[in-house]
Amino acid sequence: MIADEPTLARLMQQAQGGDKQAYTVLLTEAQLWLERYYRRRVPPAQLDDLVQDVLMALHRKRATWDPTRAFLPWLAAIARYRWVDHLRKVYRAEEDALEDYDAAEDSEEDAVLARMSLERLFVHIPEKQAEAIELVKIEGLSIKEASVKTGQSESLVKVNIHRGLKKLSALVEKAE
Amino acid sequence: MTMTRAPNPMIESMAEELVPVRPMTLRSGLLWVALAAAATIVLVELVEGLWHGILAGQASALFWIANGLLLVLGLAAATSAVMMSGPRVGNRHEAPKWALAAVAVLPFAALASAFDSGTMQSPLSDPYGLECALHGLAAGLLTAVALTLWLRRGAPVSLNAAGLHTGLAAGALGSVAYGLSCPLDGAMHLGTWHVLPVVAAGLIGRFAIPALVRW
Numbered sequence: 546m547i548a549d550e551p552t553l554a555r556l557m558q559q560a561q562g563g564d565k566q567a568y569t570v571l572l573t574e575a576q577l578w579l580e581r582y583y584r585r586r587v588p589p590a591q592l593d594d595l596v597q598d599v600l601m602a603l604h605r606k607r608a609t610w611d612p613t614r615a616f617l618p619w620l621a622a623i624a625r626y627r628w629v630d631h632l633r634k635v636y637r638a639e640e641d642a643l644e645d646y647d648a649a650e651d652s653e654e655d656a657v658l659a660r661m662s663l664e665r666l667f668v669h670i671p672e673k674q675a676e677a678i679e680l681v682k683i684e685g686l687s688i689k690e691a692s693v694k695t696g697q698s699e700s701l702v703k704v705n706i707h708r709g710l711k712k713l714s715a716l717v718e719k720a721e
Numbered sequence: 722m723t724m725t726r727a728p729n730p731m732i733e734s735m736a737e738e739l740v741p742v743r744p745m746t747l748r749s750g751l752l753w754v755a756l757a758a759a760a761t762i763v764l765v766e767l768v769e770g771l772w773h774g775i776l777a778g779q780a781s782a783l784f785w786i787a788n789g790l791l792l793v794l795g796l797a798a799a800t801s802a803v804m805m806s807g808p809r810v811g812n813r814h815e816a817p818k819w820a821l822a823a824v825a826v827l828p829f830a831a832l833a834s835a836f837d838s839g840t841m842q843s844p845l846s847d848p849y850g851l852e853c854a855l856h857g858l859a860a861g862l863l864t865a866v867a868l869t870l871w872l873r874r875g876a877p878v879s880l881n882a883a884g885l886h887t888g889l890a891a892g893a894l895g896s897v898a899y900g901l902s903c904p905l906d907g908a909m910h911l912g913t914w915h916v917l918p919v920v921a922a923g924l925i926g927r928f929a930i931p932a933l934v935r936w
Contacts, residue, residue, distance in 0.1 A: 563741035572732040597731060604735045606876035606936075608742035609807045622808030626878040700730040707731050 548574045554616040561607060572600060575620060582624055590687065591631070597703065599627045674709030677702045750803030750871055754890070757867035758795075761860050761898040769856070769902035784906035787827055787915060788897050794820035794919065795864075795893035802868050802886040806875020814879070817886050824893070824916060831912025850914040853903055857918035861895025865926065872934040880931035888926015892919035 548556070553574060559567035579596045587595055602623050610619045667675040673695075680691040681702065692699045743749075765771065774780060797816040804812065868887040877883040896918045903915075 560739065561742050561744055563739060565736045565739050568739050569728075569732060569736040572735060573729065576729060576732065600731065600735070602876070602936075608874075609745050609876040611746050611807050612744055613746070614807070614809060618810040619808060621810040622812075622878050623876060625810065626808065626876075704730045704734055707734060 550615055550617050553620075554612070557607070557610055557616050558612045561610070561612065572603070575603060576600060578617075578620070579624055582621070583628070587628070587631075593688065595627065595631050597707070598631070599624050601707065602627055670709050670712045671705075673697065673701075674705040674712070677705035678709045681706055745806055745871075745875055747800070747803055747807075750806065751800065753867055753871055754799045754803065754864060754894075757863040758894050758898065761863045761895065762901065764863075765860060765898050765902050769899070771901050772904045774904055775901065779904075781906040783908055783911060784900075787911040788900050790820075790824045790827065791893045791897045791900070791915065791919065794824050795890050795897060798886045798890035798893060799864070799868065802883055802890055803871060805877045805879055805883045805886070806872050808876050808878040814882055814886065817889055821889065821919075824919060827912040827916050829912075831908040834908045847905075847910055847914065849903075849905060850910065853899070853905070853910070853914045854917040854921075857896040857899040857915060858892065858921055859895070860899040861891035861893075861918060861922050864894045865891035865922070865930075869930055869933055872930075873936075875934075876936060877934050880935055881927060883934055884930030885923055885927040887930050888923040889919060891926065892922025895922065 548570075553571065556567045556571035556574070560571050576596055579599055580592065583592055583595060599620075603620065606623065610616065667679070676695055677691060677697065680686045680694060681688060686694065688699050688702050691697075691702050695702065697705065762771075772780075775784075794817065797820040801814040801817050805814070865887060868890060872883055872887065896915050899918075900911075900915055905911075
C-alpha cells in the first residue's frame, strides 16, 4: 500500500527542509506510485527509465511544490509532462530510424560528427559514467544489457547514468 | 507504507545530495512581480515623469476605468503565470481570459463613442499614439523578464499558456506604468494605443517564451 496524500505532503515538506531520511521514504513511495501510474500507459521496457526521469524531475524541481497545496496533483502534473515528453522522444527516435534507413551514408556521417562532439564532452566525466550513458542513452541498450556488457551491476549503471548526466548537463556549454 | 522493497541506489544518491530549498509560493512570486512593476514605475518617473494631474484630480473617469481594467488584467495574468511555475493537475487559468475580455471592451467603446458623437477620427491621426504604444510595450520588459525568470526556476507544464499569460501581464502592467505619465485620457487614445501593448506583448510572449521556460 502506498502512503496517503497527507503522509506524502508531510514527507515532502520535511524534504524541502533538508530531511534526508524523509526524502528517501518519499522518493521510494513516489517510485511505487509512478510505477502504478504508468503501468498501463508505458511499455514495461521503458517504465524504469521514465520513472527514473520523473524522480529526477521531482528532485530538481522540488522547490516548486507549495506546502499549502496537495502533493499528488503536483507529482501527477510532472508525471504527465514527462510522459508526453517521453512519447515525443520515442516518436523522434522512430523518425530518425526511418531516415537512417533511407539515407544511410548521410546519417552515418551525422552520427560520426555527433559522436565526435559527444566524445569531447565525455572526456570530462569518469569513464564508468561515460560508458553507462553511451550504452544506454546513445546505443539504446537496456540497463540489464549495459550491466552485462560493462560488468557493472544494474543499480550501478543507473547511478552512473544519473551522476554522469548531471555532470554532462553542467558541461554542455563549457566542454570544448 | 511499503518499505519491503530493496533500496534504489539512485534514490539514495538523490537523498545524499539533498539540500534545503525555499518553496516557490504564490506570495513570493507575486512579490517578485510587484518589485518589477514598482521598479518600472520608478523608471517611468525618472525617464518621462509621472503626470501630476492624476493626483490633482484632472484625470477623466475613463482614465481610471481604462487603467483599472488593465491593472486587473495584469494582476490576473501575472498571478496565473506565477501559479504555473508550480504545476498541478486540476489547475485552471481562466481569470486572464475574462479580464482580457473586459479590456477588449475599451477599443469597442472608443469606436462607438466616436460614432455617436459624429466626430469619427482615425486612431492613426493621433500624433502621440504610436509613441505611447511603443513606450507601454517597453515598460513591460521588466515584468516580462521577472516572470520568465520565475518560470524558468519553476516547473511549468502548460508552456504556451505560460508564455501567453506572461506576455499579457507584461503588456498590461507596462501599459499601466507608462500610462501614469500620459496626460491623454480620451476614449480613442486609451482604447487603442494603451491596449495595443497588451495585444503585442501577448503575441510575443505566446511565441517567444515557451522555448525559454521549457525544462
